[in-house]
Amino acid sequence: MNIIVCLKQVPDTETQISIAADGKSISTDNIKWVMNPYDEYAVEEALQIREKFGGEVTIVGVGPKRVTESIRTALAMGADKGILVDDQAIVGNDSLGTARVLTAVIKDLDYDIILCGKQGVDDDYGIVGSMLAEFLDIPQISIAVKLDISEDGSKVTVNREVEGGTFVIEAPLPALVTAQKGLNEPRYASLPGIMKAKKKPLDVKAIADLGLDAGSVGEAGAKIEIKEITLPKPRQAGKIVEGETPQEKAANLAKFLHEEAKIL
Amino acid sequence: MNIFLSDKNRLVQRIAHGFCEIEIQPIAGKIDKEAHFPWDVVKKMGELGYFGIQAPKSLGGAALDTVDYILIIEEISKSCAALGLCVAVHNSVALYPLLAFGSEEQKKKWAPQLTSGNKIGAFCLTEPNAGSDASGIESEAISKDRYYVINGSKAFVTNGGVAGIYLIFARTNPNNGNKGISVLIVERGTPGLIVGDLEELCGVRANPVSSVRLNDCEVPSQNLLGREGAGLSIGFAALDIGRIGIAAQAAGIARAALEEAIRYSKQRHQFGVPIAKHQALSMMIADMATKVDAARLMAYRAATLRDKGESFSQASAMAKLFSSEISSEVTDQALQIHGGYGYSKSYPVERYYRDARVTRIYEGTSEVHKMVIARGIMGN
Ligand SMILES: Cc1cc2nc3c(=O)[nH]c(=O)nc-3n(C[C@H](O)[C@H](O)[C@H](O)COP(=O)(O)OP(=O)(O)OC[C@H]3O[C@@H](n4cnc5c(N)ncnc54)[C@H](O)[C@@H]3O)c2cc1C
Numbered sequence: 001m002n003i004i005v006c007l008k009q010v011p012d013t014e015t016q017i018s019i020a021a022d023g024k025s026i027s028t029d030n031i032k033w034v035m036n037p038y039d040e041y042a043v044e045e046a047l048q049i050r051e052k053f054g055g056e057v058t059i060v061g062v063g064p065k066r067v068t069e070s071i072r073t074a075l076a077m078g079a080d081k082g083i084l085v086d087d088q089a090i091v092g093n094d095s096l097g098t099a100r101v102l103t104a105v106i107k108d109l110d111y112d113i114i115l116c117g118k119q120g121v122d123d124d125y126g127i128v129g130s131m132l133a134e135f136l137d138i139p140q141i142s143i144a145v146k147l148d149i150s151e152d153g154s155k156v157t158v159n160r161e162v163e164g165g166t167f168v169i170e171a172p173l174p175a176l177v178t179a180q181k182g183l184n185e186p187r188y189a190s191l192p193g194i195m196k197a198k199k200k201p202l203d204v205k206a207i208a209d210l211g212l213d214a215g216s217v218g219e220a221g222a223k224i225e226i227k228e229i230t231l232p233k234p235r236q237a238g239k240i241v242e243g244e245t246p247q248e249k250a251a252n253l254a255k256f257l258h259e260e261a262k263i264l
Numbered sequence: 265m266n267i268f269l270s271d272k273n274r275l276v277q278r279i280a281h282g283f284c285e286i287e288i289q290p291i292a293g294k295i296d297k298e299a300h301f302p303w304d305v306v307k308k309m310g311e312l313g314y315f316g317i318q319a320p321k322s323l324g325g326a327a328l329d330t331v332d333y334i335l336i337i338e339e340i341s342k343s344c345a346a347l348g349l350c351v352a353v354h355n356s357v358a359l360y361p362l363l364a365f366g367s368e369e370q371k372k373k374w375a376p377q378l379t380s381g382n383k384i385g386a387f388c389l390t391e392p393n394a395g396s397d398a399s400g401i402e403s404e405a406i407s408k409d410r411y412y413v414i415n416g417s418k419a420f421v422t423n424g425g426v427a428g429i430y431l432i433f434a435r436t437n438p439n440n441g442n443k444g445i446s447v448l449i450v451e452r453g454t455p456g457l458i459v460g461d462l463e464e465l466c467g468v469r470a471n472p473v474s475s476v477r478l479n480d481c482e483v484p485s486q487n488l489l490g491r492e493g494a495g496l497s498i499g500f501a502a503l504d505i506g507r508i509g510i511a512a513q514a515a516g517i518a519r520a521a522l523e524e525a526i527r528y529s530k531q532r533h534q535f536g537v538p539i540a541k542h543q544a545l546s547m548m549i550a551d552m553a554t555k556v557d558a559a560r561l562m563a564y565r566a567a568t569l570r571d572k573g574e575s576f577s578q579a580s581a582m583a584k585l586f587s588s589e590i591s592s593e594v595t596d597q598a599l600q601i602h603g604g605y606g607y608s609k610s611y612p613v614e615r616y617y618r619d620a621r622v623t624r625i626y627e628g629t630s631e632v633h634k635m636v637i638a639r640g641i642m643g644n
Contacts (some may be wrong), residue, residue, distance in 0.1 A: 076275060134636055191276070191312060191314045191336075194275055
């Protein structure tokens with residue numbers, strides 16, 4: 001069973017985000033980049049599927065050279081090979097552009113299942129997986145918390161949680177599934193795994209290698225434009241309600257909620 | 265920092281960092297308070313290769329280089345110095361001598377148990393009457409038929425309470441001074457090997473440092489590591505590498521303290537501004553950051569020299585001396601920046617302060633390091 005995992009690199013949640021001078025992007029100085037956490041579930045699931053059915057796990061990433069670091073992490077976890085598309089033309093990709101690039105890479109590969117994180121934790125659109133499945137014309141099941149592949153490898157059954165219940169959805173393979181937290185417990189890369197990862201193939205491709213028109217991706221091909229990014233308002237300091245007695249404090253609290261906070 | 269590190273070094277650093285943040289950082293305060301050795305985490309680390317970092321693959325190791333090794337020790341120690349100590353001592357002064365000086369049979373027998381973390385290693389040189397002057401040890405190993413009978417007393421054995429394999433330094437020849445000392449491999453459970461009570465320590469409290477007594481402890485002659493009489497040179501070779509690890513450990517603790525100090529100084533307001541805005545503190549933080557950087561670079565240099573096969577013992581001694589000294593300074597300043605809260609156990613800086621302190625003592629005190637460095641520069 002050949003498995004493809006789409007991997008995005010995102011700023012570590014520890015990183016303090018600041019907005020760049022253009023007001024439309026984040027400043028990339030001092031950012032620590034990590035594998036998108038939802039993609040870690042996808043990688044882990046892929047490794048578990050391979051352990052059961054055999055085959056190969058291929059990691060596909062789109063972005064600048066630094067993304068190879070996260071692909072290598074996935075290789076150290078146990079994936080077999082990596083492909084990175086790095087090209088000046090993809091700068092400014094929206095989700096559609098990323099999906100187009102991924103489609104161009106994946107359409108010629110031999111795959112049974114494609115796994116993605118349910119969303120990138122940076123811009124949170126959560127649509128690349130769906131777009132990719134549409135372009136490839138294969139079934140898609142999103143936000144999986146459980147995934148089973150039939151013994152004969154012909155279909156996938158996925159649990160998807162909704163308010164107060166669970167959907168159990170089935171699709172024939174090849175299909176695309178996006179991973180939700182809870183799907184599994186991603187393994188840590190082992191130290192011997194790092195030495196093995198060093199020797200695993202990691203191809204870097206350009207747009208031209210994929211036969212893609214540079215005008216269909218990156219800023220040129222984007223269908224949406226970010227107008228502005230703003231930071232959330234800094235949290236206000238707390239307020240201590242004064243009063244001599246509990247009754248007085250309660251009265252002052254009610255007054256505050258009514259007059260200042262305007263909640264009551 | 266990155267310009268000195270290969271892509272692989274950085275991958276190692278990131279992977280170790282990720283593991284420590286999730287598995288070690290959250291429990292570090294608690295295991296310090298309770299002086300508890302976290303076997304469950306140690307087991308996981310064993311499975312992931314942390315107990316055979318530089319050992320060859322054929323013996324179950326991860327086959328990484330010395331730079332990788334110290335990056336890992338730095339990351340672990342940044343979360344928990346006591347575990348950093350455990351892993352450092354195990355890999356450098358316990359496992360390394362076996363790999364470098366052991367026979368093929370010895371390696372086959374003991375290395376896989378150590379590299380898997382199933383058995384933790386301990387290095388038993390120091391005695392109640394022999395610390396800085398290791399040549400003064402009094403333990404004896406008398407050769408009898410095909411056995412050695414060991415008697416003596418060892419102090420401050422890192423990992424002592426949990427180790428499965430102890431390297432015991434003892435005199436095989438009472439008349440031969442420095443050349444009369446040998447190393448013997450003694451397994452836990454050998455009759456006559458008595459692990460004493462754990463030390464009540466000021467810092468690195470989650471490490472079960474203990475005394476060890478040897479009471480007519482018999483081990484087969486095959487347990488002699490290297491030649492008879494080579495003990496001290498084996499010990500010193502191991503300590504040369506060990507010291508780079510301690511330099512990295514001290515730098516890791518200092519980094520943790522620096523990060524806490526930066527965080528706290530931005531949050532805490534006095535005189536209407538974050539205390540970071542008071543120049544006295546921002547200058548202090550600039551000094552701290554500079555020292556931490558220099559300490560890390562010195563450790564990386566020593567490790568790189570070793571990986572290149574060049575002589576590194578002077579660089580290793582300098583790195584250990586400098587890093588352990590600045591670690592005390594930086595953790596002290598981080599505590600100062602926290603004011604009264606820094607002196608309270610509700611913040612982690614007091615732990616960093618206690619943990620940093622011992623790096624100036626073990627694997628050779630700062631004073632002894634200065635002696636060694638001076639001798640290297642000026643000759644005897
Ligand atoms: C937590 C911990 C873990 C340890 N783990 C291990 C371990 O795993 N294995 C092991 O073998 N040992 C271990 N040690 C022992 C450690 O290496 C010794 O404590 C250290 O070498 C110093 O020896 P000492 O304590 O006997 O001090 P001493 O040698 O008595 O020194 C006392 C003071 O005198 C100074 N001094 C001594 N000689 C000179 C000199 N010639 N010139 C100037 N000053 C001098 C020293 O610098 C020090 O300030 C550990 C110690 C600690 C605290």
